[in-house]
Amino acid sequence: MSTLPLLHPSVRVEVAELTGRNLRKIMREPTLVFFSLAMPVIMLTLFSQVFRSVSQSSDFPAGVSYIDYLLPAVLCTTLAQSATTSSTAIATDLEEGMVDRFRSMPIHAWTVLLARNLSDVVRGMLQSLVMLVLGLAVFGFRFHGTLLEAVGTLLVALPLSFALNWLFIWIGVLVHKPETTQIAGMLVTFPLMFASSAYVPIASLPGWLQVVAKVNPLSYTVDAARGLALGHPDAGAFWKSLLVATVLACVSVAGATTAYRRIDR
Template sequence: MTTGGADLVRMPGAGRLPADTATVTGRNLRRLVRVPTLIAFATAQPVMFVLLFTYAWGGAIHPPGVTTYIDYALPGIWVLAIAFGASQTGVAIADDLTTGMIDRFRALPMARAAVLAGRVTADAVRNLFVLVLMTGVAYAIGFRFHAGPAAALTAIGLALAVGVAFSWIFALLGLLVRDPESAGIGGLLAVIPLIFTSSTFVPVATFPGWLQAFAKVNPITVTVDALRALCLGGPTSAYVWHALAWIGVLLAVAIPAAVIRYRPAVGRQRPA
């Protein structure tokens, strides 16, 4: 009998988080591949960033210590692309709230953090693709890693870790604003000032003094400096530890806040 359930094999209830996260990750990756505009933007935007910043700004900006601007700029462009991508996570979470998808998940006996963790994991997969794509394009126009393959791989890993922290923050934002359009605008509002007041495109030494003070503690500066050190060579460990500490702090705040918010954000939603 079709509605009977005695023959259905259930998994044990405890320890569901990895399996449920994998299921939700699969859902988000499928969506990414199937929304034609999404995949076009996800591919074209990072490539455009690499080409635009290299050819439009590269002639004007000559940071010390590099011979080509792309060597200086690529680590920053990685972070820019990852931050823009992560802002879409807020949109997606807010969208799931408004369409009732999160209600459906909430009424299932699944691990509570899995909806968010699955989204973040899918973002990390997308980010890996974007990082490799951007680096490939950059290579074609003259970018080179100067500190060897181990440092290069560490750089990619660190960039992915930054992406995870951003995704959790934007997931929290999506849960807080609950409206997809607001989440999109709010996400960019958060990203753009942080990017431009960091070492992403230019050395912070060129900023006025008061802005330098902020720029030096801006987590984007810290992260970009660590990535740059891993790409260009020279002493890296202080930068990397500093970046990891920031990532740790962001995760320690954003993950519990988002997971806690996940429940009441749904609870507060008024019946339609």
């Protein structure tokens, strides 16, 4: 029986080397690191203050502070937002000729894309950890559940983050232009973030927007993370989130790898 491609030693080395290369490149750009951290911090600060009165509405969960309601959503939206840099990064590599160098090397084509994804997932998780520390130390956030549920709050968004990274890598390979991919990323992430259960209860949204929010995949992930953070796990939201992430990842992996192989063919 042949070894699964991802388990082959040479593939593991390729993915590790390329992932390390991507992370080192990020760390050599302090302005990128700064603004990647600054944006979610600003959003956490603004939303925790501007929408604080939402906790007084009848639709809001009883006995829950707004920061406890908000922070699990910010962890999820931070990962969703960080995924957009996958498209910009792969488009930049294409524009600067780095991908041509990769294609001239004896490495598997899809490991370049997988390494791009993994490095951006790591960066997104570090951003989320910064948000969590700030929430605990500055904004008064507290977990209501067990330690295991607290860990789950941090990890539950990873499948969707992984899938969104693949989607944006696909966009980056198709578009080739970093500036254009940034706009495309905003067009995807803004509806995901604001037409969801992230910042206010769905019941408080206009009727037509409630319909959109209820089928928004980010709503499933936010509800799953929020349920864990508040000590009331929502198994239905978790499985819906995982299912959507799996389908999106499969479609995006196929699309991204096919588009990558067709470059300059």
